[in-house]
Amino acid sequence: MEKKEFKARVFGELAGLAKALAHPFRLQIIDLLAQSSRTVEEIATQLSLSMANASQHLQVLKAVNLVHVLKEGHYAHYHLADDKVVAVWQSLRELGMERLAEIERTLNDFRSQKHVFQAVTIDELLLKMEQDNVVILDVRPEKEYRAGHIPRALSIPIDQLLERIVGLPSGREVVVYCRGPFCVYADEAVDLLQNQGFAASRLEEGFPDWKSRQLPFHALSD
Amino acid sequence: MEKKEFKARVFGELAGLAKALAHPFRLQIIDLLAQSSRTVEEIATQLSLSMANASQHLQVLKAVNLVHVLKEGHYAHYHLADDKVVAVWQSLRELGMERLAEIERTLNDFRSQKHVFQAVTIDELLLKMEQDNVVILDVRPEKEYRAGHIPRALSIPIDQLLERIVGLPSGREVVVYCRGPFCVYADEAVDLLQNQGFAASRLEEGFPDWKSRQLPFHALSD
DNA sequence: AATTTATTCAATAGATTCATTGATTAATTG
DNA sequence: CAATTAATCAATGAATCTATTGAATAAATT
Numbered sequence: 001m002e003k004k005e006f007k008a009r010v011f012g013e014l015a016g017l018a019k020a021l022a023h024p025f026r027l028q029i030i031d032l033l034a035q036s037s038r039t040v041e042e043i044a045t046q047l048s049l050s051m052a053n054a055s056q057h058l059q060v061l062k063a064v065n066l067v068h069v070l071k072e073g074h075y076a077h078y079h080l081a082d083d084k085v086v087a088v089w090q091s092l093r094e095l096g097m098e099r100l101a102e103i104e105r106t107l108n109d110f111r112s113q114k115h116v117f118q119a120v121t122i123d124e125l126l127l128k129m130e131q132d133n134v135v136i137l138d139v140r141p142e143k144e145y146r147a148g149h150i151p152r153a154l155s156i157p158i159d160q161l162l163e164r165i166v167g168l169p170s171g172r173e174v175v176v177y178c179r180g181p182f183c184v185y186a187d188e189a190v191d192l193l194q195n196q197g198f199a200a201s202r203l204e205e206g207f208p209d210w211k212s213r214q215l216p217f218h219a220l221s222d
Numbered sequence: 223m224e225k226k227e228f229k230a231r232v233f234g235e236l237a238g239l240a241k242a243l244a245h246p247f248r249l250q251i252i253d254l255l256a257q258s259s260r261t262v263e264e265i266a267t268q269l270s271l272s273m274a275n276a277s278q279h280l281q282v283l284k285a286v287n288l289v290h291v292l293k294e295g296h297y298a299h300y301h302l303a304d305d306k307v308v309a310v311w312q313s314l315r316e317l318g319m320e321r322l323a324e325i326e327r328t329l330n331d332f333r334s335q336k337h338v339f340q341a342v343t344i345d346e347l348l349l350k351m352e353q354d355n356v357v358i359l360d361v362r363p364e365k366e367y368r369a370g371h372i373p374r375a376l377s378i379p380i381d382q383l384l385e386r387i388v389g390l391p392s393g394r395e396v397v398v399y400c401r402g403p404f405c406v407y408a409d410e411a412v413d414l415l416q417n418q419g420f421a422a423s424r425l426e427e428g429f430p431d432w433k434s435r436q437l438p439f440h441a442l443s444d
Numbered sequence: 445a446a447t448t449t450a451t452t453c454a455a456t457a458g459a460t461t462c463a464t465t466g467a468t469t470a471a472t473t474g
Numbered sequence: 475c476a477a478t479t480a481a482t483c484a485a486t487g488a489a490t491c492t493a494t495t496g497a498a499t500a501a502a503t504t
Contacts, residue, residue: 019461021244024233056463082317087313103231263450272494273450274495
């Protein structure tokens with residue numbers, strides 16, 4: 001094999017990987033699968049796609065080994081194939097947040113509309129945790145909490161927050177987190193908590209970011 | 223703005239970024255620009271593209287802010303816009319080397335053909351450097367060496383290696399590096415050095431990887 | 445002012461990607 | 475064993491991407 005063919009192959013394969021990432025729905029699928037595995041139907045519903053469409057996107061991801069399938073009964077459970085997939089998604093995200101003004105603007109617009117004026121970073125949260133004066137709230141669906149969450153975090157899925165808000169310890173700062181910087185659950189929760197008089201802020205990042213920084217986390221068995 | 227539109231925008235922008243990466247030539251362009259800036263003509267020549275084609279690919283990258291241009295005289299010098307671009311490229315590369323069997327096979331085929339049987343990692347090189355018993359050889363073109371290189375590395379561009387090989391200190395182990403894991407210069411150099419009786423091996427990674435690990439490096443002014 | 449040089453632009457045809465539709469498969473349930 | 479369910483497959487046309495060609499800019503040189 002000569003030099004030229006070698007390069008064509010290697011870069012061709014990698015470009016194929018990038019191409020598999022190059023669709024908004026497929027990035028959203030990866031963002032979802034980074035929380036926990038899902039069936040085709042769950043993905044279709046959560047992203048408002050037809051089953052056929054969701055299935056086809058998943059197959060694009062599968063063709064380049066970014067996800068794999070576990071068939072159980074008549075459900076096909078899709079998983080991310082590797083933590084490195086999350087790593088690529090995170091670095092793409094960070095690049096985008098730095099280079100694409102449009103993203104930052106969109107993010108700010110949305111947050112100011114929800115009255116979310118500042119976000120706490122993971123490093124800042126770590127400090128607060130050391131001082132033990134903060135309530136950590138996971139507002140993702142329970143299944144995702146069970147698949148892995150920040151130690152000592154309480155689980156109140158966003159759609160139960162209004163009714164369960166009274167159970168929260170008052171007088172302590174609350175930091176809410178969800179799936180990641182583009183997940184709006186935490187924004188909605190902060191809006192709601194602040195309306196009820198809580199000192200609440202959201203975590204900028206999400207649980208997958210916590211995990212990929214090798215910080216300890218808890219998971220509950222199935 | 224509602225939730226759905228918000229997601230569509232953000233993920234749409236990020237997918238646009240990924241799409242810009244999703245072409246073999248554009249990945250090669252990024253790999254080249256990670257060494258040092260280049261004119262359109264240099265890129266066209268080095269990748270065997272027509273000027274028009276090279277220019278168009280560069281504009282795809284520019285449209286999403288991955289590169290920027292500095293016009294000087296009638297040359298347009300293209301630079302990477304951000305170190306984060308290298309970070310994404312590296313994580314994509316790593317994912318590919320782990321998930322795509324085809325890449326590993328191609329890499330091994332090529333290396334065994336060049337008699338390069340083992341590569342040293344950056345961590346291993348750091349150990350050898352502490353013991354001060356290794357000659358480090360940079361076989362990239364001189365311009366790239368000048369733009370940044372590993373401290374104490376000697377510069378002998380691959381096409382001058384045969385004639386200048388006699389000047390190398392004999393009896394000491396040689397570690398050769400170049401642009402990165404897919405760059406073949408180091409492989410060719412190792413083949414050549416071993417033929418001349420040197421104990422030579424290549425660095426698995428390249429200079430950009432050294433740099434992005436925040437290790438100290440030298441650069442020579444223009 | 446005319447020429448050269450590096451780059452970009454514009455137009456085109458061929459290839460690829462996408463969402464939708466309806467049919468098909470394969471495992472479970474009644 | 476028929477019906478149901480989750481998922482995939484196949485076919486379609488619309489949209490997008492790509493490399494090539496030749497023309498157009500725009501800066502430097504003659």
